[in-house]
Each structure stands twice: as C-alpha cells, then as structure tokens.
Amino acid sequence: MYEYERTGILSTKDLKLPSKKQFEKGVAILECIQEIPCNPCVDSCPVKAISMKDINAPPINDFDKCIGCTKCVGICPGLAIFVAKIKDGKALITLPYEFLPVPKVGDNVKALDRTGNIKGKALVKKVLKIGKTMVITIEVDEKLAMDIRNIRVDS
Amino acid sequence: MILHSGVGSILRIKKHPIIDFKDQKKISFCFNKKKLDGFEGDTIASALHAAGVKILTKSLKYDRPRGFFCGIGKCSSCLMRVNGVPNVRTCIAPLMKGINVEMQDKLPDLPDAEFKSNAKQTIKIDILVIGAGPAGLCAAIEGAKQGAKILLVDENQCVGGQLVKQTHKFFGSKHERAGTRGIEIAKELENELKEFEKNDKIKLMLDSTVIGYYEGDKKNQHKFGVVKRENYESKLYEVNCKAVVFACGAMENMLLFPGNDLPGVYGAGAVQTLMNVYGVKPGERVIMVGAGNVGLIVSYQLLQAGIDVDRVVEAAPNIGGYHVHAAKLRRCGVPIQTSHSIKEVYGDEKVEGAVIVKLDQNWQPIKGSEEKVSCDTVCLAVGLTPSIRLLSQMGVYLEFIPEAGGYVALHDDFMQTSVKGVYVAGDSSGIEEASTAMIEGKIAGLSAAILLGHKKNQNLLKQYVNELDQLRAGPFGEKPRIAKEKITKLMEKRHVRI
Numbered sequence: 001m002y003e004y005e006r007t008g009i010l011s012t013k014d015l016k017l018p019s020k021k022q023f024e025k026g027v028a029i030l031e032c033i034q035e036i037p038c039n040p041c042v043d044s045c046p047v048k049a050i051s052m053k054d055i056n057a058p059p060i061n062d063f064d065k066c067i068g069c070t071k072c073v074g075i076c077p078g079l080a081i082f083v084a085k086i087k088d089g090k091a092l093i094t095l096p097y098e099f100l101p102v103p104k105v106g107d108n109v110k111a112l113d114r115t116g117n118i119k120g121k122a123l124v125k126k127v128l129k130i131g132k133t134m135v136i137t138i139e140v141d142e143k144l145a146m147d148i149r150n151i152r153v154d155s
Numbered sequence: 156m157i158l159h160s161g162v163g164s165i166l167r168i169k170k171h172p173i174i175d176f177k178d179q180k181k182i183s184f185c186f187n188k189k190k191l192d193g194f195e196g197d198t199i200a201s202a203l204h205a206a207g208v209k210i211l212t213k214s215l216k217y218d219r220p221r222g223f224f225c226g227i228g229k230c231s232s233c234l235m236r237v238n239g240v241p242n243v244r245t246c247i248a249p250l251m252k253g254i255n256v257e258m259q260d261k262l263p264d265l266p267d268a269e270f271k272s273n274a275k276q277t278i279k280i281d282i283l284v285i286g287a288g289p290a291g292l293c294a295a296i297e298g299a300k301q302g303a304k305i306l307l308v309d310e311n312q313c314v315g316g317q318l319v320k321q322t323h324k325f326f327g328s329k330h331e332r333a334g335t336r337g338i339e340i341a342k343e344l345e346n347e348l349k350e351f352e353k354n355d356k357i358k359l360m361l362d363s364t365v366i367g368y369y370e371g372d373k374k375n376q377h378k379f380g381v382v383k384r385e386n387y388e389s390k391l392y393e394v395n396c397k398a399v400v401f402a403c404g405a406m407e408n409m410l411l412f413p414g415n416d417l418p419g420v421y422g423a424g425a426v427q428t429l430m431n432v433y434g435v436k437p438g439e440r441v442i443m444v445g446a447g448n449v450g451l452i453v454s455y456q457l458l459q460a461g462i463d464v465d466r467v468v469e470a471a472p473n474i475g476g477y478h479v480h481a482a483k484l485r486r487c488g489v490p491i492q493t494s495h496s497i498k499e500v501y502g503d504e505k506v507e508g509a510v511i512v513k514l515d516q517n518w519q520p521i522k523g524s525e526e527k528v529s530c531d532t533v534c535l536a537v538g539l540t541p542s543i544r545l546l547s548q549m550g551v552y553l554e555f556i557p558e559a560g561g562y563v564a565l566h567d568d569f570m571q572t573s574v575k576g577v578y579v580a581g582d583s584s585g586i587e588e589a590s591t592a593m594i595e596g597k598i599a600g601l602s603a604a605i606l607l608g609h610k611k612n613q614n615l616l617k618q619y620v621n622e623l624d625q626l627r628a629g630p631f632g633e634k635p636r637i638a639k640e641k642i643t644k645l646m647e648k649r650h651v652r653i
Contacts, residue, residue, distance in 0.1 A: 005473040008481030008491045034478050035629040038326035040334040055328055056629030077324035077334055078479030098459060100172045116488025132173045132336070133324075150486040
C-alpha cells in the first residue's frame with residue numbers, strides 16, 4: 001500500500017517533477033496517479049502534451065511540449081491539475097477552486113498545502129471561470145511551487 | 156424542539172459555488188397543529204428539516220425518536236400522516252399548500268382516505284421502464300430511439316434519480332459526458348426525454364410506484380400494478396407491456412452501533428439530497444463514516460455548502476475512493492482517519508456527538524483509543540444494496556453476489572434476466588456508478604427494442620458493451636468486473652424461462 005492511499009496526500013516523490021527550465025516556462029503538474037477511467041485532460045490539451053495509453057492509465061504530461069496554458073486545470077473532473085511557473089524568485093500557481101467567496105485579482109489570500117495547513121500568504125494574479133469551476137492564479141514564494149495546492153479566502 | 160420558519164431558516168443554504176438556488180414561492184402548511192412555512196419544490200421532510208423538525212416518527216416498541224435516513228423513499232423511517240393519509244413517505248412526497256402533516260401515533264389506521272376513487276385505468280405499452288435515474292432515462296430514450304413506445308415510471312416528483320444531487324464533474328470519456336456535472340447530465344437527459352414525450356414516444360408517470368407483478372393476459376406479456384399519487388391520494392393503473400426494464404437503483408446501508416437510530420444519523424446520499432436538491436443544510440458539523448467515493452464526494456460537497464466536516468473515518472486501512480477525491484478534502488484541512496470507526500452516537504433525542512475508535516489489524520477496536528467528538532450529524536457512506544424486491548416477486552433468478560452489493564437478478568451481457576423480456580440496468584443490477592449505469596440503461600433499452608422486433612442494431616450494441624468493458628478495465632473497476640463475471644456465468648448455467 002502506498003502512503004497516499006492511507007493519508008490522501010501525495011508527496012513530491014509520487015510525482016514526475018519538471019526541470020528548472022521547464023518550471024521557468026510553466027507546466028501542468030498532473031496530481032492524478034491512480035488508474036481511473038477518465039480522460040478529459042487529454043482532449044483539452046491544445047498541444048497534445050498530455051497523453052494516456054488507455055482510458056484507465058494515469059495521464060502523462062510531456063513537459064517539453066506543455067505550454068502551461070492552464071486549460072486542463074478547469075477541465076479535470078478530479079480537480080487534480082495545477083500549473084506551476086517560476087519567475088523572478090516567485091512561483092505562479094494556477095489551481096482549481098470551487099468555494100465561496102471567490103477572490104479578486106490583487107487580493108491577499110491564505111496559501112494552503114496538501115494537508116490544508118496555512119503556509120503563508122498568496123497574491124491573486126488572475127481569476128478565470130470555466131463552467132462553475134474558478135481557475136485562480138496566485139503568486140507565492142518560489143520554494144513553495146510544489147507545496148501550495150489550495151487557498152482560503154476570508155469572507 | 157426548536158421550531159422556526161422553514162423559509163428564513165439558518166439551515167437554508169443562501170449561496171452556493173455550484174448550484175443556483177432560485178427564490179422559490181413560500182407556502183404554509185400545518186405540522187402537529189402548528190403553522191410552518193416551506194418552499195414550493197420542497198418535500199415535506201425537507202421543509203420540516205429546514206424548520207428544525209428532525210423527529211418525524213417514533214419507534215413502535217420503545218418510542219425512540221426517528222428521523223429520516225435514506226432521503227430517497229426507500230427506508231420507511233419518515234412515514235407520517237398527511238391530510239389523514241397514513242404512511243406517507245415524507246422524504247419524497249411533495250410539499251403542498253395548506254396540508255396537514257402529523258406524526259403517526261403508533262400503528263396507523265387503515266388508509267380509507269388514500270383510495271377515494273377505485274376506478275382502475277389500463278395502459279398498454281411496448282416497454283415499461285421502472286425508475287427514471289441515469290439507467291432508466293437512458294433505457295427509455297434508447298428504446299424510444301429504436302421506435303418502441305415507452306412508459307417511464309418513477310416514485311419521485313422529478314426525473315434524474317440520484318443525478319439531481321451530483322454537483323461534481325463526472326469522470327470517464329466524452330461518450331459518458333466526462334467533465335459534465337451530474338446535475339447538468341440530469342437536465343440534458345430530461346431535455347432529450349421531453350422531445351420523445353412531445354411525439355408520444357415516451358409517457359412519463361412521476362410520483363408513481365410499481366407495486367406488483369401479475370399474471371399477463373397473453374403469452375410474452377407482463378402485467379404490473381402501478382399506483383400514482385396525487386394530492387396524497389392514490390390511483391391504480393394496470394400496465395400491460397411486452398418488455399420491462401428494472402432500473403430501481405439501490406438503498407444505503409446502515410451500520411450497527413448504539414444510537415444509530417438517533418435523528419441526525421443519515422445516509423450520505425440523504426444528506427446530499429437535502430443540501431443539493433432542496434438547499435437545506437443537514438446540520439452544522441458532520442462526521443462522515445466511510446472513505447469510498449460517496450463518502451469523499453459528499454464530504455467535499457458539505458464543505459461547499461458551508462458545513463463543517465470534522466473528519467472522515469474509514470474502518471479499512473486504506474482510502475477506498477479515488478485519491479483525487481481524497482486530496483480535494485485533505486487540502487481543505489479535513490482529516491481522513493483510516494483504521495478508525497464509529498463506536499457509538501450519543502445525544503438526547505438528537506445527535507450531539509460520536510465516539511470514534513481506532514481499529515487494530517484485525518479491524519477490532521483498540522481499548523483506550525476512544526475519542527469523543529461533538530457533532531450534530533453523522534453521515535453513513537458504507538455502501539449500498541441493490542433494490543430488487545419487485546424482481547424477486549416476479550420470480551427471476553436471484554443470487555447473492557457480495558461484489559454486486561447483495562442479491563441481484565442474474566442477467567446476460569445484454570441485461571436480460573432469466574425471464575424473457577425482463578431487463579435490469581444500473582445499481583439495481585449490481586452497485587456501480589452513474590456512468591456505467593447510463594450505458595447499461597442504453598444496452599437494456601436497445602435489447603428490449605430488438606426483442607420487440609425493432610431493427611437489430613448489432614454494431615451499436617457491441618459499441619455499448621465495449622464502452623462498459625473499458626470503464627471497468629482499471630483497478631477500481633475490479634469489483635463490478637468480478638460481480639458481472641459471476642452474474643453472467645451463473646446466468647449461462649440457467650435456462651432462460653420463456
């Protein structure tokens with residue numbers, strides 16, 4: 001049994017990590033590592049970077065092809081895709097968000113890790129709506145690029 | 156008991172990130188001689204719950220308070236007297252203006268008020284489809300597409316079955332409408348259904364229950380009794396059909412522990428119905444029991460409705476549902492405790508808390524590990540049991556298949572049971588999920604139409620069977636795969652009765 005099957009939390013060891021260069025252009029991190037029958041991310045990718053052997057296979061992102069467009073973030077039914085981009089010592093993280101209130105660009109929100117712990121503040125840089133899913137880009141410290149996966153917005 | 160207006164109640168969800176709860180018309184009704192308000196579109200139980208009434212009935216022997224449990228008309232713990240008619244399932248009975256709702260005093264009187272008119276109406280139809288959930292809707296639509304005339308019967312006041320509360324996006328591929336939320340799929344299917352209703356291909360009967368199977372007038376004909384409820388009165392129909400598709404769904408399992416009958420212990424599906432269909436919060440603080448997909452998804456939806464989820468407990472050493480669902484909860488700060496279970500629920504006439512206990516490797520409680528947790532709601536997401544009672548009455552071959560969730564009708568790859576012209580689809584043919592239920596429904600509808608002499612569309616049938624196989628090919632499809640293999644193997648051993 002894998003640790004995440006007991007805890008519900010992935011560690012970076014469970015994931016394929018981008019190189020420094022790939023991080024700099026911004027790529028999608030697919031936090032979907034089980035064999036489940038689902039493939040909308042493959043269809044959503046405009047550059048065919050995401051592929052799957054069959055519908056049950058975990059998706060694989062070709063970081064060299066990925067352009068970090070964030071289209072898959074709002075599509076993934078499991079809300080399991082995040083785009084991380086590192087620039088000037090900051091990490092821009094794009095994540096799916098399905099709660100109220102919805103933050104506005106320029107807001108300061110709480111940055112949470114995979115266990116829901118507050119790791120610091122995040123600045124909201126972009127807010128998009130894909131159906132009913134909000135796709136939100138936040139800016140955090142560079143070293144938190146692979147840690148921050150949620151936000152909390154105080155009402 | 157705290158009674159407040161059920162309309163402006165704190166338990167009404169005002170804002171929601173996914174669902175638009177539109178302003179509904181306020182209607183008044185009477186409960187135990189007190190005037191209460193609810194909304195048009197409420198069921199009696201949802202209006203009562205919003206008004207703070209959680210005790211709907213008392214147990215016959217020990218007078219223990221009981222609330223609803225399943226919330227979808229299957230468990231009988233919400234029976235009340237409405238306008239003098241006893242045994243009304245208030246969780247599915249629509250709320251109407253001016254009605255008189257009372258708690259039943261012990262056993263009810265014989266329901267004279269229910270049958271004011273005994274005139275029976277007869278309906279002749281090609282295919283009867285029982286249940287308008289994902290499987291039944293797809294069976295009806297597929298059958299109608301092939302040219303058959305369909306009667307679609309459902310107990311609820313709207314179609315969609317459990318889709319109407321699934322606010323999350325579905326998995327699967329384009330064929331199964333992946334990425335679309337269940338509530339939207341329900342609307343899409345309803346719109347398709349309406350097209351067929353317009354040209355009389357499908358006749359829809361809501362608020363109606365198929366009550367029994369009777370000797371048919373001719374060979375290869377099936378006769379059913381159907382009761383339609385109008386204003387809490389019942390009207391009897393006789394339905395004669397050449398084929399029937401059972402898509403009756405399933406009901407949630409109960410778990411044994413002291414206090415499991417206290418109002419506030421609900422099936423996870425009941426809670427999902429209450430909050431996502433009727434916009435009523437089950438409570439303010441919830442403990443979820445079971446970390447399968449249902450437990451994980453409903454916990455997340457509770458958070459979306461602004462309700463605190465204290466934790467999810469799971470008796471197994473690992474999380475049974477998809478990791479992506481668990482991860483969504485964890486990053487909101489909700490703990491998932493594997494190898495933990497619920498020991499008891501305590502409270503005076505309502506849930507006030509629960510005792511959580513750690514389990515050892517043999518799933519036995521570890522002494523001294525008990526933790527008291529205060530909450531007002533305990534949600535049980537511990538599996539489902541297929542609804543097969545009518546199939547059982549018909550005499551189709553049933554077998555106990557643990558992987559299918561209990562007794563199910565044996566059926567072949569094309570969903571036909573041991574009785575010619577009798578088909579099953581969806582959860583009532585083995586517990587699975589909505590995407591596969593929809594495909595099974597299509598297969599059953601198509602097979603039934605072919606039996607009736609409509610064009611044999613072998614390629615389409617093959618395509619559907621392939622889609623099903625693909626969805627079940629992964630490790631999470633193992634249980635239904637084993638179940639279906641057992642079912643079809645046992646079916647091959649038996650002769651189909653004609």
